[in-house]
Amino acid sequence: MLHPGGLLAVDNALSHAAExxxxxxxxxxxxxxxxxxxxxxxxxxxxxxS
Structure with missing residues (x-):
């Protein structure tokens, strides 16, 4: 999914926890x-x- 050193940020992780x-x-x-x-x-x- 990500290359080493890559960072992914996903907003609304708590308000849309099921999704x-x-x-x-x-x-x-x-x-x-x-x-x-x-x-x-x-x-x-x-x-x-990492």
Whole structure:
């Protein structure tokens, strides 16, 4: 999905949690992928590939 060093930001991760969940699960399953949801505003999911 992402090249090493790549960063993906997904807005509205908390307000649309049901819609973001499949993507978050796929990102979590990827080797070398690190994810965090930042509880700011409507939420931002950040994903980084090491």
């Amino acid at each position: 973001v969940a499949p993507l978050a699960g796929r990102l979590d399953a990827e080797p070398g992928m690190h994810t965090v949801t930042v509880p700011v505003g409507t939420g931002v999911l950040l994903a980084f590939r």
